[in-house]
Amino acid sequence: MRRFLSEFVESIRIASEQLVAHKTRALLTMLGVIIGVLAVTMMGTAMNGIDKGVRQSLDVVGSDVYFVARHSWEQADDAWRHLKNRPAIRDIESDRINEIISETEDSNLYRAAPDVYWWPQGDVKTKDRSVANVQTRGTDENFEFINNAQIGEGRFFSELEESNARGVVVLGYDVAEALFPYESAIGKTVRVKGIEVEVVGVFERMGSFFGLMSYDNFALVPLKWLRKHYQWEMHTMIRVKIAPDADREEARYELIGAMRRIHKQVAEEEDNFAINSTDSMEEEMSTIKNVLSVAGFGITGLSLFVGAIGIMNITFVSVKERTREIGTRRAIGARRSSIIIQFLMEAVSVCVVGGIIGLAIAYAGKLGIEKIWPDFPFVYSIGLIVMGMTASVVVGVFSGIIPAFMASRLDPATALRHE
Numbered sequence: 001m002r003r004f005l006s007e008f009v010e011s012i013r014i015a016s017e018q019l020v021a022h023k024t025r026a027l028l029t030m031l032g033v034i035i036g037v038l039a040v041t042m043m044g045t046a047m048n049g050i051d052k053g054v055r056q057s058l059d060v061v062g063s064d065v066y067f068v069a070r071h072s073w074e075q076a077d078d079a080w081r082h083l084k085n086r087p088a089i090r091d092i093e094s095d096r097i098n099e100i101i102s103e104t105e106d107s108n109l110y111r112a113a114p115d116v117y118w119w120p121q122g123d124v125k126t127k128d129r130s131v132a133n134v135q136t137r138g139t140d141e142n143f144e145f146i147n148n149a150q151i152g153e154g155r156f157f158s159e160l161e162e163s164n165a166r167g168v169v170v171l172g173y174d175v176a177e178a179l180f181p182y183e184s185a186i187g188k189t190v191r192v193k194g195i196e197v198e199v200v201g202v203f204e205r206m207g208s209f210f211g212l213m214s215y216d217n218f219a220l221v222p223l224k225w226l227r228k229h230y231q232w233e234m235h236t237m238i239r240v241k242i243a244p245d246a247d248r249e250e251a252r253y254e255l256i257g258a259m260r261r262i263h264k265q266v267a268e269e270e271d272n273f274a275i276n277s278t279d280s281m282e283e284e285m286s287t288i289k290n291v292l293s294v295a296g297f298g299i300t301g302l303s304l305f306v307g308a309i310g311i312m313n314i315t316f317v318s319v320k321e322r323t324r325e326i327g328t329r330r331a332i333g334a335r336r337s338s339i340i341i342q343f344l345m346e347a348v349s350v351c352v353v354g355g356i357i358g359l360a361i362a363y364a365g366k367l368g369i370e371k372i373w374p375d376f377p378f379v380y381s382i383g384l385i386v387m388g389m390t391a392s393v394v395v396g397v398f399s400g401i402i403p404a405f406m407a408s409r410l411d412p413a414t415a416l417r418h419e
Contacts, residue, residue: 029314030354032307033395037358037388038365039303041380043296044387045366047289048379054285062148063278064248066255067115068093068238072274086272091116091138091223093262094238098142100258108251109258110243113142114223118234124175124219125191131178135218136192138226138234146241149215154186154201157222161200165224170201174216192219195229252277304395307354311399315347319407336408343407347400348393355392359385 067073070086091114101107116138124134144156153176157168169192176185176199185199206215226234242251252275259273366378 025314026350026353029311030307030350030357032303032310033351033354033392034307034358034361036300036304036307036395037355037392038362039300040297040391041359041362041384041388042365043293043300044384045362045378045380047293047296048381048384049377050285050289050292052377052379054282054289062146062239062241064242065146065148065277066240066242066252067276068097068240068255068259069274069276072280073276074280087263089236089238089273091236091238093259094140094142096262097238097240097255097258100261104254108243108246108254110241110246111142111145112238112240113139113146114236115139115143115239116223116226116234116236118230122193124171124179126179126188129179131175131217133217134172134175136226137218137220138223139220140223143220143239146239149203149206151201152204153184154199156201157220162222162224165228166222167195167197167225168200168222169197170203170220171199172203172214172216172218173205174214175219176202192221193229197221197225304391307351308395308399311347311350311395312403314350315343315400315403316406318346319343319403339408340404343404344397344400347403348396351392351396351399352389355389358392359388362388 068089070089094112094114097109097112101109101111117135121133121135124131124136140162141157141159144151151170152173154170156170157166160166161168169190171179171185171190179185179190180188185202188199189196190199191197203216240255242248255275256271259275260269260271263272265272363380366380370378
């Protein structure tokens with residue numbers, strides 16, 4: 001064991017001397033490994049970022065919330081003809097769901113709230129400022145208990161304000177920040193679709209979906225106020241929160257039963273509504289991520305393979321150049337294992353140095369991209385560093401093992417005669 005350690009340390013010393021003696025050749029040789037490790041690290045950083053971003057987005061939407069709608073989020077276009085005759089979801093159905101929940105002992109459901117909106121999005125204005133493309137949504141007092149976002153300032157509108165169609169509004173963080181950048185929005189008046197309403201609350205910041213879609217660009221108004229001022233057709237869905245510690249599937253079946261009861265459907269009839277959840281969004285994002293992973297890591301693997309072939313060629317050249325040195329070492333008693341360790345360590349050392357450079361460039365690239373795209377949650381983790389260095393060592397062993405064995409099998413007498 002002591003002899004092996006001595007040979008190992010000596011091999012590291014020789015490998016270091018070779019790197020210093022042939023800096024340019026070593027740098028050019030390790031380019032393939034640098035590019036490969038850089039690619040695998042950046043790809044892993046992006047994939048981790050997508051995972052984190054999707055989790056954050058699902059937390060905002062609500063993983064413990066079901067969305068009752070006319071159509072499923074998963075249904076394809078060819079199902080449209082079959083689904084177009086379904087009845088529209090009515091906001092009053094949320095009250096019926098709440099009644100059924102209250103009548104059901106140990107219900108798996110907690111509370112329901114309507115979510116009514118229309119397109120296109122409109123402007124929310126003050127005398128001096130305006131925010132475009134704000135999604136105004138009508139709901140009732142139950143929404144506060146279903147939505148995962150918290151009120152950061154002020155309060156949510158009350159049941160009395162909703163039932164009396166009071167002109168009040170709760171703003172998303174971005175809307176309040178844009179309209180009242182230097183003062184509190186509470187108690188101020190804004191115009192929603194040209195009608196004045198009083199700001200009673202502002203939500204805490206929820207963030208955005210990879211910087212592409214803000215979760216804070218909305219305004220919530222009492223549903224009866226919305227119905228009073230806007231008579232045209234709107235889109236309606238009902239948000240239903242699952243009770244704490246309830247089983248998701250049991251809650252889903254309970255909600256289906258409640259909706260069938262509300263729609264007066266008999267046993268033989270197919271559901272004329274859809275129960276949606278964030279699971280479908282997660283599955284879709286997972287599919288996209290898997291495609292990107294296969295493509296990205298395929299390119300990365302090809303880059304590392306090309307780098308390994310380059311290092312193998314250079315190691316063969318090194319064996320050829322140092323044939324007399326190998327013969328001298330074998331003649332004075334060096335074992336074949338010592339020669340193998342020597343050349344294997346030289347190949348591995350080139351790859352390890354290349355891996356370290358690749359990881360450093362990847363980290364610098366992450367910092368640079370974060371400056372340009374601050375909302376994308378890049379995640380540079382210890383696991384990626386370990387993966388990058390492991391890939392470097394594997395490439396080093398793969399590229400150096402054949403030349404090292406060939407060097408160890410050289411005949412000492414023949415090697416000493418080599419010019």
